Each structure stands twice: as structure tokens, then as C-alpha cells.
Amino acid sequence: MLADDLVNLRDIMANKLYERDLQLWIEQTINHLKNGEFASLDIEHLIEELVDLGKSEKNALKSNLKILLGHLLKLQVQSDAPETMKASWYSSVLEHRQRVLDNLADTPSLRRFLPEAVEKAYGDGRKLAIKEGKLAKxxxxxxxxxxxxxxxxxxxxxILDEDFYGS
Known part of the structure; x- marks a missing residue:
């Protein structure tokens, strides 16, 4: 019975720490892993954090693709816009393409998600381009x-070609 009580107490303390101070919980989790103290791990929250980390990587990719695609569209659709307007679109394409390339370099497995990410990001990028296009003066x-x-x-x-600008 005493062993069960200790396990329950450890679980309660881990839950409280997770809810009270996430950074400290992360530091303790890292130490438990480094020291092979697997019985001390808060497995439930560790899994939750790893799932969220994966979602975060995918969301960052989609976010950068949305802006990249929106500005590639603007360069294609508004090719007759003054060069002063297009200059900021070119800069945005350069920045967000580099972010996408960095995402893929840092997390190569995201390449499998890329077709889905483009599909999901395109609709929002299109909306962005349409809204910004209506602001033309x-x-x-x-x-x-x-x-x-x-x-x-x-x-x-x-999309990934550093020399491509929508036309």
C-alpha cells in the first residue's frame, strides 16, 4: 500500500508542478530523462507536450506558406502593380520562403506534410491576397x-524555388 501511495503522491506533485510552472516541469523532466529516472516521469503531460510540439511545427510551416503563397499570388495577379508595391511582396516572398526552407531543413520529416500544408495554407493565402488587393490605391x-x-x-x-516569383 505504501508504494501505491508514493506513486499517487508523485503523480499529484507532477500534475501540480506542470500546472504551476511549466518551465520548471520541463527542466525536471529533462533531468529525469538524462538520469534515467523513468519512473519519475510525468508521462501523460510529456506525451501532451510532444503532440503539441509536433502541431506547433506544422502550424509554423502553414503560417509561413500562407504568407508566401499570398504574395506569390499578388505578384502573379497584380503583375501590373508599380515596382514600389511589388518590392515589399518580393521581400515577403524571400523571407517566408526562407522560413519554410529552414522549417524543412530543421525538421526534414515535415516534407511528407508539405502537400497537405500547401493545400491548407493556400485558401488562407488566397484570402490574404484578395483582401490586400482590395487595398490598392x-x-x-x-x-x-x-x-x-x-x-x-x-x-x-x-514554391520552394528561390528564383520563382509567381510568373
Whole structure:
């Protein structure tokens, strides 16, 4: 009975620490792992954190793809925009493409998720491009919503190609 009570007490303390101070919980979990103290691990929360970490990586990829695709679309649809406007779109494409490439370099297994991520991010990127396109001023043509393709017009190779800018 005493052993069961100790296990229950350990679980209660781990739960309280997890809820009270996540950073300290992480530090203790790392120490338990380094020291081979597997019985001391808060397995339930450790699994939860690992699942969230995987989601976070995927969300970062989708977020950068959304902006990258939105600005590639703007460069394609609003190719007649003044160079001063397009300059910021080019900068955004460079920045967010590099973030995507960094994501993939840091976590190569995300390449398997890339087609799904592009599919999920494209709709939001399209909405972004449409909304930003409606903000055009100073005689710049405002594209119609139908000018923006419903399905992603770019291949994954184009999206990742550091010399591709939507046309």
C-alpha cells in the first residue's frame, strides 16, 4: 500500500508542478530523462507536450506558406502593380520562403506534410491576397476575386524555388 501511495503522491506533485510552472516541469523532466529516472516521469503531460510540439511545427510551416503563397499570388495577379508595391511582396516572398526552407531543413520529416500544408495554407493565402488587393490605391488596378485561382497554381517545386516569383 505504501508504494501505491508514493506513486499517487508523485503523480499529484507532477500534475501540480506542470500546472504551476511549466518551465520548471520541463527542466525536471529533462533531468529525469538524462538520469534515467523513468519512473519519475510525468508521462501523460510529456506525451501532451510532444503532440503539441509536433502541431506547433506544422502550424509554423502553414503560417509561413500562407504568407508566401499570398504574395506569390499578388505578384502573379497584380503583375501590373508599380515596382514600389511589388518590392515589399518580393521581400515577403524571400523571407517566408526562407522560413519554410529552414522549417524543412530543421525538421526534414515535415516534407511528407508539405502537400497537405500547401493545400491548407493556400485558401488562407488566397484570402490574404484578395483582401490586400482590395487595398490598392493611387490608380492601381483592383483585381477581381475571380482573378485569383481557387486551387493553388504553383507546384511545390516552384514554391520552394528561390528564383520563382509567381510568373
Amino acid at each position: 493611387f490608380g492601381v488596378r483592383v483585381p477581381k476575386e475571380r482573378d485569383y485561382p481557387i486551387n493553388c497554381p504553383f507546384s511545390i517545386e516552384q
